[in-house]
Amino acid sequence: MPEGHTIHRLARRHHELLAGDKVTVASPQGRFETGAALLSGTVLRDTEAYGKHLLHHYENDLVLHVHLGLYGKFTDGAGEPPPPVGEVRMRVASDAYWLDLRGPTACEVLDPPRAQTLRDRLGADPLRDDTDPDPAYARIRRGSTGLATLLLDQSVVAGTGLIFVTEVLFRAGLAPTTPGHRLTRPAWEAIWSDLRELMGTAVGTGVIDTVRPAHLPEAMGRPPRVDRHGGEVYVYRRAGLPCHVCGTEIRRGTLGGRNSYWCPTCQPVG
Numbered sequence: 248m249p250e251g252h253t254i255h256r257l258a259r260r261h262h263e264l265l266a267g268d269k270v271t272v273a274s275p276q277g278r279f280e281t282g283a284a285l286l287s288g289t290v291l292r293d294t295e296a297y298g299k300h301l302l303h304h305y306e307n308d309l310v311l312h313v314h315l316g317l318y319g320k321f322t323d324g325a326g327e328p329p330p331p332v333g334e335v336r337m338r339v340a341s342d343a344y345w346l347d348l349r350g351p352t353a354c355e356v357l358d359p360p361r362a363q364t365l366r367d368r369l370g371a372d373p374l375r376d377d378t379d380p381d382p383a384y385a386r387i388r389r390g391s392t393g394l395a396t397l398l399l400d401q402s403v404v405a406g407t408g409l410i411f412v413t414e415v416l417f418r419a420g421l422a423p424t425t426p427g428h429r430l431t432r433p434a435w436e437a438i439w440s441d442l443r444e445l446m447g448t449a450v451g452t453g454v455i456d457t458v459r460p461a462h463l464p465e466a467m468g469r470p471p472r473v474d475r476h477g478g479e480v481y482v483y484r485r486a487g488l489p490c491h492v493c494g495t496e497i498r499r500g501t502l503g504g505r506n507s508y509w510c511p512t513c514q515p516v517g
């Protein structure tokens with residue numbers, strides 16, 4: 248599933264292409280016909296990403312809400328849109344650009360109160376400057392749930408997925424199973440600022456890179472990572488391989504129904 252940086256990139260991209268323009272909205276596939284009719288012919292005023300949720304704000308105060316889920320994908324282009332290919336749930340087009348959405352988990356129109364309800368159930372998004380991380384820390388400290396499970400819970404931190412969470416815990420030297428109530432405030436502040444930095448970089452590059460300069464392939468004289476996720480990481484999907492820092496074999500386990508990766512030496516159980 249795309250992590251938050253991908254959604255923030257899409258919000259920026261859609262803003263560049265379409266914000267301020269009157270657009271037509273259609274559902275070639277038919278499943279979003281009613282929603283599309285509420286938006287079509289109005290101005291797309293602004294775009295916004297909140298965690299893994301993408302919002303398009305229209306001048307009539309209605310909000311398009313998209314969650315890509317596992318299979319959702321946007322494509323876009325300039326000029327006349329091509330004939331729709333496959334299951335195009337939504338097509339948005341101005342005089343100059345178009346974008347198509349296929350396979351999302353959610354594609355719906357929200358009125359302002361329902362958009363607020365959506366925001367209210369999301370936790371702190373490290374990529375938003377208006378986010379207050381204190382409520383997230385309060386939730387984390389409340390019990391004995393493991394840190395990996397807490398940081399993946401979108402009502403605690405919004406936008407983080409498995410890659411950012413496993414990597415940030417490695418960088419913090421904390422085992423994924425560390426109980427939330429053991430997390431000190433300085434450790435939380437370090438995790439939060441690390442998430443902001445790593446995710447912010449990924450918004451710019453589109454790739455998740457979490458490895459410090461000393462552990463890059465060139466610095467270590469090792470071959471670069473080969474994986475469809477692209478970037479250089481310490482533990483994510485590296486089970487059985489040696490840790491870049493200490494050489495210990497990276498472990499994989501299941502935590503709260505999700506895979507988890509960690510180095511037992513660099514991340515001792517606290």
Ligand SMILES: [Zn+2]
Binds near residue numbers: 490510514
């Ligand atoms: Zn290690």
